[in-house]
Each structure stands twice: as C-alpha cells, then as structure tokens.
Amino acid sequence: MSALLVIDDLTKNFGGLRVTDHVCLDLRAGEVHALIGPNGAGKTTLISQIMGELAPDSGAIHLDGAELGSLSQAARVKRGLARTFQVPQVLGEYSARENVIAALYARGASAGEADQHLARAAMSARADVRVSDLAHGERKQLELAIALATRPRMLLLDEPMAGLGPAESEQMISILQSLRGEMSMLLVEHDMKAVFALADRISVLVYGAIIASGTPQDIQNDPRVRDAYLGTGED
C-alpha cells in the first residue's frame, strides 16, 4: 500500500514544552493506523496540526504527495481530511440530520445525501432529534456521520470510544469496521480492545515522540511500549 498521509519531522512547542517531537509517520491508503500513548503525549495536538487548526513549528505534512503547508482547514477538508473530536463538537440547536446537512452544504452537496451518512453511523432512528437531547454515545456516532458527509479520504478519529459504555463501544467498533477499506483512518484511542480489533498498524507516542511503530503484535511484544504505556501485567 502507498502512503496517503506522510508526516515528516513534525515539531511543535507550547512555550518551553515540546508537544510534538520530530514526529515521522506514514499512513497508508486504506489502512487503520492507531496512535496510542498516555494522556498528554500529544496525540490530539498532532491531529490538530494535520487538520491545520494548529501550525507546526517545523516539519511538513503531505497528503497524497502534496505538501499541506499553510493550507486552511477548509482547504484540507476539500482535499479529503476529516476529523472527529474527543469531546463531541456538534450543533446543539439543530437536529442530527441538520448537522449532517451542514457538512453536505459545506461540500456543496445536496441535503438528500444526509440519510445515507446517518444510516452508516447507525443514527437513522435519531435523525430528527434535536442534538442537545442526544446521549453522549449518539453524539459520538453523529460526529462520525458528519465526518463521513465530507467524503474523507483520511479520517482522523480522536478517541471515538471515550465515555462510551461496553455496548456502545461494541457498536462503534462495528461501525468503524464497516468503513474499513473505504478510507484511511488514524485512530487515537485508549481503549486497547478497540485498538487491537481495528488497527492494521500501531504507533506509540510518548512525550511527543514516536517510540515504536509496527503491527499490533509487534507493539504488544515491544518492551519499550510495555514499559511506557501498556504495562507488564506484573504488580
């Protein structure tokens, strides 16, 4: 598989704190690449830099061979990047369907497509419910439907399982499984069950730096990863 998104020597500092430390990462077309690491490792900051919400101090990001440079978020979305948020960012006064329609209008598409995206995120039954009345898990699913409406080639998922119960997590895993192959996904997640169920490859980010990359089995067996994040299983 060829690389769709290439992150090359990316560095970002917040004052004296280095939150992204010379990160290099290749995300291949069609793969699910999980990014794991302890809280504060810089995972969300990395997503924000890929989306153009934050500007890196140095380094480059390439999508399909073209450098994204100082492109705006809007331009990056048009090129096929989309994201979800750890805390769902939705339009509370609108219905679930109107939230998806907003994403369709932003792309210049017609509202008629909305139902198919809601269906893919298992939200058809809640399409006309005002978003402020939706449960947390439903908002997470709605965020996914909104992201799908932008027709992404690379979907950046920021902790899609955060705050979900076991049944909701199962449903989210199943929804993401159904999207496999249609687009690439960068999955930032703490839920290891979800990570190992979904990921083709895993990278581990600690203190802003990638300490390991490989298949799920490689990562599980890597002593550095066990020390820094996964643990050894010994008391």
Add this chain to the structure above:
Amino acid sequence: MRKFLLPTLGLALLLAWPFIAEKIGSSALITLFTRMMILGLAASALNIALGFGGLVSLGHAAFYGIGAYAIGISTTHAISGEPFLGLVSGSNLLIANVLVAMVVSGVAAAIIGALALRTSGIQFIMITLAFAQMIFFLFLALKAYGGDDGLTFRRRNVLFDLNMRDDATFFYVTLGFLLVWLGICARVLHSRFGLLLGGIRQNERRMQAIGVNTFRLKWFAFIISGMGAGLAGALMANLGRFVSPDLMHWTTSGELLIMCVLGGSGTILGPVLGAFALIGLEATLNTWTEHWQAILGPLLVLMVLAFRGGLARIGGRKP
C-alpha cells in the same frame, strides 16, 4: 395556522393604522409608528449579524447613520445642482438614493467587518464600537454637511407619483420596505447560507472542521446586516428630512441591541416587536414623567427576565 395568526393580525393592524390614527384624531401616531417600523428594520438588520451569526456588534449605528447621510448628501446636491465632489450629481429619487445608501453602508460594513471579524467576543464588541465612534466624530467635524448641526432638506425623496409629503403615504412606503426586508431575512434564515451561519453561531470549531470558511460567511452576514441598517437610515432621513451625527451615536447601537434582545434575537419578527415595545414604552412613559428613563430601565430588565428568548418566543412560538 396559529403560527401565522398573530403576524397576520399585526399586519392588518398596521395596514389600518393610518385610518385608526386619523379617527382618534392623533396623526402624530402615524409618524410614531413609521419611526417604530424604521427602527424595527434597523434592529432586524442587526439581527442578521447578532441573532443569526452570533456577532454582537456595537457599531451598527455607523451603518444606519451612513445610510441616512447618503440620502441627506444626495438630496442636498440634487437641490443645489452641484455635483458631489464635482463628479456625481445628486438625486431626489427614493429608489436610487436607497440603493446608494445600501451600497455605501455595505462598503463601510465590508471594510469594518474585514478588520473587526479577525477578533471575537469582547474585542469584537469594542472594535465595532471604536469604528462607529470614529465615523461619528468624522461626521461631527464635517462642516460641509452641517457638522454637529446636521443637514436639513425640505422635501422627502420622490417615489413614482406618490404624495410623499403625506405622512400616511410615507407610512405605507416604509411598511413596504419593512415587508420586503423581512422577506429577505426569512430567505437568508432558511437558505444554505442561513443554516451554515447558524452553525457558526453555535459552534465555530465544528464548522471549520467540516470545511466552512467561517470568516467569509460571517463577513457576508456583516455586510448584509450593514446594508439593512443603511436602508433603515435612508428611511429615517426621509421621515424627518433631517440627518445629524446623533443618528450614529453609540447609544443608537445600544438601542438596536436592546430591541433585538427584547423582541427575540435569532427570530424574524422579534427585532420588530422589540422596536415597537421599546419605542412604545419610551413614548408612553415620556408623557407621564420627565424621569421616564428611571422607569424604563428596570421595566426592560423585568421584561427580559420574564420573556426569556424575547417577545417573539412567548408560548414557544418562533415567528
């Protein structure tokens, strides 16, 4: 059906108002209601930025005043026969002057918006206020057009063969402009633009994440809003046949904000209801006591607390 009942009754009352006012022998009430409609239009224009776009502007008095001065300056040049800046002749045609007023106000809003919209929150409020005050002092110093004395012209602008001297005729002309403007607002609210603008008001970060150029949309909303305020200023100039820098004083921006909040920002009819309520209260209390503002202030606070969401949302309605 119920949704349309009160607006229809309101419109019927307005259509009959000049006759009612004549019957009760108080033709001044025609002018008062014309003023209410014009300020309702100005508040409704502010509502595009405030209620639909979430942009709390304290600078709309500038666009309102610029619209009024466009009429005053154009009409004065038409009467004197001297071209404006030696280049453009004035006009006393209402439609031409209103279009000029809207374009000039729109250009001013485009320039101020391009700078002010790079900020948000309290900074946006302060920068719009600062621009409005700059324009206020500019016109105060503009001796060629009356300075602080303002500019008086003898006749209202001409519209077809209508007798524009007649207050009732001007009342209906104003009502026509108000209805057209409210129709435009309804179109904006229910368009793609309106849906995206409402999204920006609710969660700008979300809208950026789906690829919306939020700055550009807010800028368009600010320009449309400024043009509407300019239209209201043009009508107010014609109503009194007088323009002065007082029209663009910051307190005018404050009054327009109060009208929006009182009537219900983010609704089509709310700002107009707010204008009728505020001006009506002012006019009524003014006849009772010279300290009417001391009563009006607490009364407004009570009304805003009692009718959360504004008068237009009483009973859960959102006209």
